[in-house]
Amino acid sequence: MYYTQVSFPMGKILLIKSNKGLSIAKYLKAPNEAGKLLSFLKNSSFTLKENDKLFKPEKELFYEYFNGKQTDFTCVPIDFISGTPFQKKVWLETRKIPYGKTEAYKSIGEKLGQKGFQSIGQALSRNPLIIIVPCHRVLKSDGTLGGFSAGLKLKDYLLRLEQGNVPI
DNA sequence: TACATAAGAATAG
């Protein structure tokens, strides 16, 4: 397992990948959060090494994205190291939402043939791949933001970024 | 329009 960090105007993102693909993309609210997460993973019998070169393609995509360009993350190989089958289904479906578009929690459920909309939000709250899986494009059915585990500030920022109204 | 509340599916502990 390898890791690196990407900086952007709202903070930093910790990236972790296995030999198969990207496993975690976590927004760091506090500077010490990276260390906490890394030591937690080391205790879970993962061997972690820092390796910036390995993330070159991903980093370039992030830089493009935060530059306001329409970026497609669907070609990035991913490798879930956690999550139930249901959660993975939700994440994969969410990943198909195109740049700049939004969906309701309920309509995600309908696409999956799932009756529960509450569990969609619950699954998305455990999304390990922020931005790669664009959970910020999922809104409540009335178009308001709803919740966001990484902070509504960030959700608002990402949505406005895709709308072309970069807030600073 | 705004606020309270019931229903609802899946998961973590």
Next chain:
DNA sequence: CTATTCTTATGTA
């Protein structure tokens, strides 16, 4: 089994 969650629909004023 109970509590929790990035919800939705309905009722009341």
